[in-house]
Amino acid sequence: MKLLLAYSLRNVWVRSSTAGLTIGGLALVSLILLAVLMLGNGLNRALIESGSPDNVLLLRKGATTEIASGIYRDQAHIVRTLADIAHTSGGEPLAIPELVVLISLAKSGAETPANVVVRGTRPDAFRLRPQVRLRQGRTWQPGTTEIVIGTQIATRFLRDGIGTHLRIGKRDWLVVGITESQGTAFESEIWGDVDQLMSAYGRDSYSSLTLRLSSSSAFQSIDDAIAADTRLLLQVKRERDYYREKSMTMATFIRLLGFTFTFIFAVGAVLGGTMTMYGAVASRTREIGMLRALGFRPRQILSALLFESLMLGALAGLLAIGGGMALQFVTLSTMNFSTFSELAFRLTLTPTSALATMGFALGISMVGGIPPAIRAARLSVAAALRAPGR
Amino acid sequence: MTPPVVEFQRVTKSYFRGEQEIPVLKDFSLSVPPGRFLAIMGPSGSGKTTILNLVAGLDRPTQGTIRAAGLAVSQQGESDLARWRARHIGFVFQFYNLIPVLTASENVELPLLLSTLTRQERVKHVQAALGLVGLKDRIHHYPRQLSGGQEQRVGIARAIVSDPTILLADEPTGNLDRTAAESVMALLSRLHRELNKTILMVTHDPRAAEYAQETLHFDKGTVASS
Numbered sequence: 001m002k003l004l005l006a007y008s009l010r011n012v013w014v015r016s017s018t019a020g021l022t023i024g025g026l027a028l029v030s031l032i033l034l035a036v037l038m039l040g041n042g043l044n045r046a047l048i049e050s051g052s053p054d055n056v057l058l059l060r061k062g063a064t065t066e067i068a069s070g071i072y073r074d075q076a077h078i079v080r081t082l083a084d085i086a087h088t089s090g091g092e093p094l095a096i097p098e099l100v101v102l103i104s105l106a107k108s109g110a111e112t113p114a115n116v117v118v119r120g121t122r123p124d125a126f127r128l129r130p131q132v133r134l135r136q137g138r139t140w141q142p143g144t145t146e147i148v149i150g151t152q153i154a155t156r157f158l159r160d161g162i163g164t165h166l167r168i169g170k171r172d173w174l175v176v177g178i179t180e181s182q183g184t185a186f187e188s189e190i191w192g193d194v195d196q197l198m199s200a201y202g203r204d205s206y207s208s209l210t211l212r213l214s215s216s217s218a219f220q221s222i223d224d225a226i227a228a229d230t231r232l233l234l235q236v237k238r239e240r241d242y243y244r245e246k247s248m249t250m251a252t253f254i255r256l257l258g259f260t261f262t263f264i265f266a267v268g269a270v271l272g273g274t275m276t277m278y279g280a281v282a283s284r285t286r287e288i289g290m291l292r293a294l295g296f297r298p299r300q301i302l303s304a305l306l307f308e309s310l311m312l313g314a315l316a317g318l319l320a321i322g323g324g325m326a327l328q329f330v331t332l333s334t335m336n337f338s339t340f341s342e343l344a345f346r347l348t349l350t351p352t353s354a355l356a357t358m359g360f361a362l363g364i365s366m367v368g369g370i371p372p373a374i375r376a377a378r379l380s381v382a383a384a385l386r387a388p389g390r
Numbered sequence: 391m392t393p394p395v396v397e398f399q400r401v402t403k404s405y406f407r408g409e410q411e412i413p414v415l416k417d418f419s420l421s422v423p424p425g426r427f428l429a430i431m432g433p434s435g436s437g438k439t440t441i442l443n444l445v446a447g448l449d450r451p452t453q454g455t456i457r458a459a460g461l462a463v464s465q466q467g468e469s470d471l472a473r474w475r476a477r478h479i480g481f482v483f484q485f486y487n488l489i490p491v492l493t494a495s496e497n498v499e500l501p502l503l504l505s506t507l508t509r510q511e512r513v514k515h516v517q518a519a520l521g522l523v524g525l526k527d528r529i530h531h532y533p534r535q536l537s538g539g540q541e542q543r544v545g546i547a548r549a550i551v552s553d554p555t556i557l558l559a560d561e562p563t564g565n566l567d568r569t570a571a572e573s574v575m576a577l578l579s580r581l582h583r584e585l586n587k588t589i590l591m592v593t594h595d596p597r598a599a600e601y602a603q604e605t606l607h608f609d610k611g612t613v614a615s616s
Binding site for chain 1: 443446448449468469472473474475476477479481483485487489490491492496499500501503504548
């Protein structure tokens with residue numbers, strides 16, 4: 001069998017120009033699929049992974065986004081007294097009311113401005129969301145108009161970084177730090193003092209309240225306690241579920257579009273692969289006839305040709321994954337439909353998406369290889385031996 | 391009396407082009423004893439190659455029965471025939487039909503892949519076969535690195551490597567110059583003498599036919615003379 005495999009391998013090598021074109025075509029289609037998967041992964045990381053499993057988000061009942069929600073100060077105070085909330089080492093409940101507003105900011109190198117999320121919060125937000133870390137500078141001093149900006153804001157909007165002055169609401173704010181958060185949506189946000197931000201916008205209510213559960217299983221008791229208190233007309237969601245819901249529309253849209261394109265291109269790639277393999281069979285008709293005359297069975301011929309086809313697919317899959325690795329350095333931005341703000345994210349390659357791409361490349365090469373392989377296996381031996389060519 | 395190794399009994403073979411029947415063999419009978427070297431000559435389209443194809447079970451008769459190497463060839467299924475061919479039939483083709491991406495030794499090894507021999511045993515057989523045809527020093531050469539005569543010798547080595555009962559040679563010198571043709575025929579003749587192989591050879595070349603013990607002249611599907 002080793003010799004038959006070597007036969008297939010060397011045939012691919014000998015027909016390197018046509019095989020190369022086929023591999024290129026298959027690789028491009030596979031790369032499109034991989035890019036779609038990586039888009040989805042990037043969005044997931046940016047949105048879903050923004051949420052922590054032990055964090056709970058509180059919104060006004062009926063509100064679907066933080067922007068559309070409102071929580072009064074007294075409501076926030078009541079919530080902070082509930083049991084089952086984790087506490088800081090200083091004994092403070094890890095429950096932070098936040099104000100979320102949108103500002104319009106000019107993008108570096110672009111004429112049109114984009115919406116950016118400004119989150120008024122408290123310094124404990126770094127404990128609540130440990131994935132957010134200061135990369136440069138320092139955090140804001142409570143009670144001041146200092147802000148920290150996410151890395152995506154620093155690279156796409158405020159390239160001067162620390163020391164930049166920004167007009168938010170009716171006040172001037174000073175950038176004192178830059179944060180990074182493992183590719184999550186917080187990298188596209190600006191954070192500052194919640195009370196200063198409320199004052200700048202003349203607001204008397206927060207947008208949301210995020211709290212850390214004392215244990216993951218405490219969710220139900222918090223939910224029950226809030227539902228039972230008629231002063232709190234709030235809905236309780238795990239932070240991760242909230243972000244998953246927010247990402248659903250966008251991810252579905254991108255996937256649907258991507259998969260449609262992938263399907264169309266895949267049909268083309270299958271046809272290309274089929275033609276290549278038909279060409280391979282046609283140019284080797286007499287060779288195949290000889291193998292059958294020697295006593296090789298149709299099944300063995302079919303296997304050798306399918307292996308050859310799968311090899312083209314495997315090489316294409318590897319190329320696509322290589323391309324995907326390069327795409328990881330690309331950062332894209334899109335409109336976050338839940339906040340109507342700009343969301344920047346990186347195309348993210350995961351082992352699952354790499355495996356799916358390899359499976360796809362092998363699949364389409366197999367589909368393309370089956371008809372010519374069957375044709376080769378069914379050739380009349382006597383007729384094949386009379387065929388012109390090699 | 392030794393039974394014949396190839397036997398055609400009143401064999402008719404026709405091809406059909408649409409409704410039109412094109413007869414190739416007409417009520418043809420033949421008996422070849424073991425160890426015979428038989429040449430079959432005749433004009434193109436006279437049915438020479440069809441005889442070889444029928445012996446090997448690559449084609450089926452329209453009527454009549456064919457036995458070869460102890461098997462009723464015309465009554466077997468594809469799978470059984472493939473197995474039987476691997477064991478009993480060796481082919482020598484006009485255009486050698488070597489696989490260009492395999493070396494001489496790999497080409498010769500091909501029929502042995504269908505046997506139960508181990509890798510080491512196969513290597514020994516291949517070396518012996520290439521030694522018999524005088525190409526032991528060309529083991530790792532690819533067909534493109536060999537002359538026409540050498541390619542045909544590799545083809546012959548491939549045909550004999552599994553020690554088949556019958557060698558079928560279809561115009562083995564048809565693609566060679568005079569010198570190479572004589573060398574190939576001398577080799578076939580030696581294999582016949584030394585290994586006592588039964589050889590059925592189709593040829594246009596009277597010089598090649600002279601190496602055979604007997605020559606059948608074929609015309610329009612029947613034996614014109616012998």
